[in-house]
Amino acid sequence: MELEVRHLRALCAIADTGSLHRAARQLGVTQPSLSTQLRRIEHELGGALFVRARTGCRPTPLGRLVLSRARPLVAELRSLVSEARAAAVGGRQLRVGSTASRALAGWLRRLRRHWQEPTLHMDVSANALLRMVADGHLDVAFVHEVEGSPLRVPEGLRVRVLVQREPQFVCLPADHPAAAKPSYASPTWPTTRWMIDPTVDGEWDAVRRVLRAEGLDPRILHGDYHTAASLVATGEVVTVVQPTSPSRAETAVRRLHGDPLGVRLLLAARTDTELEGVYPDLAEAYGEVARQAPAYREWLERSGSGALVPALP
Template sequence: MCAIADTGSVRKAARQLGMTQPSLTTQLHRIEKALGGQLFFREPTGSRPTPLGHSVLCRARPIVAEMRALIDEVASAAHHERGARLHIGSTNSPAVAGWLRRLRVRLPETDTTIRADVSANALLHMVATGQLDAAFVHEVEGAPLRIPDGLTERELVVREPQFIALADSHPAAASSVVRVADLADDQWMVDPTVDGEWAGLRRVWGAAGIAPRVVHGDYLTAVDLVTAGEVVTPCQPTARSRHGMAIRPLYGDPLAVRLFMACRQDGTPAASADDLFADLTASYMEIAWASEAYRAWLVRHDGLLSVGI
């Protein structure tokens, strides 16, 4: 109930809680049946509490806070009994594998786990509520994330340019840099579940004066469609190219993200934030210079990469 009220949407609340929308809807209906009344108005713009919902929320929020405190206490006790545990999260990034590898070397006695999610906002919420110790996320330029209170940020890259993936047979692939306007007649595949992605791309298209056809889907599916010449899609500069695919920077770098690591201000139980960030920085630098397309971009920009500032 609190998640639905805070996000204003059952869909967003389900993502934040790490569950499916139908499951959350079913739970909400059970609660409403048990309490004997409707708790939210369902509207085209989202969900808002009914008068009964407001009343129940006033009682629910202290219960949720107490429950979180209880979970933290139990987890702390279990930590001392079982040994150290480290839970990290990340939006999809090739740097994560190297980050995990370095953490396992640094903390051989620690049980280190990873949670991947397309939603940076969901991961930040999990850090704030103690479900994760730290999260490595990206923030699309012009679409700020909701940073919960009590978190501290370590900025990894101030402005990472986003590249474009297209078939190697595409006429634009013959150029070292691609203009957005040259892709006006292409279908673009966009994952609307990635926080800020849709807003960022619409801003870029508007600035270029184009209105391309759009296909919604996940970026793993996009790989096959790109190599088949069906779509073009934005990608990270560190993305690995596949057979039949070309990865190129966009002229003027109109689409960019900010990369940062977030953790709670009281730190993490298994490792210092400094150590976590140092391993993350080393992992990112490793893949940045290993990527052919990104390396060429860095050389053209005299190695300009504001890391760890």
């Protein structure tokens, strides 16, 4: 087997996410195929590159050596492709990374007023996005940091807080008894099946921590956002969502009683100039979606936190 750039990219993804499962999700492949590819790479290079354990994957000494050479090569190739595409359309494109957010569409719409069509890279892992900014693969990244699970911010990155604490809400089936109330209280939690995306940095630990604080042994299923949304609609599960998420005919978004779950919203870039150049548009876009979410707006007005949300009158 001849080593190719895609193999180096896979090694970097495994190292960045610390997990074959999360790396496979990031690369858009199945975990078994990534495991097979890793074994072939290790056979070609003559030794194990990662130690596999229940807590994840970490590089061996050989793995660290290979990664130290692989990262610059992958970064250079990405820069080459990005610069070539920008030159082809007559200007520099802003490379944006983001975890899922309702504010993203409005932010991109506003950025188009100042830039060529921005490129967008979505990832459930905030840590992976921050690393991509530090390595020069992205210009800016909009991420969330779950309480109790601090992000690994690479040295030298500039970070600005958009919202210090955004409460996390729940999405319920529309016919759930709690859907008729303004909040989802803990007495109903013991009978709830929760669905959490384990690839979202910190979310699994945060939900488990909150439920165990109530003396509950949580029944938690694993699934991505799309799977969770469909199962909520059929009444099978309840899932944690951003407060800007809209209710639909078959679902209802409600706050968690006591607001036990929260995240910090951050914007990261390599320089203050890059950061300040895009922050106002993001703040305006976030304020727009906050105003459009009835449950969140009610929470902001009730808690007196409206001033903490950018552009919210």
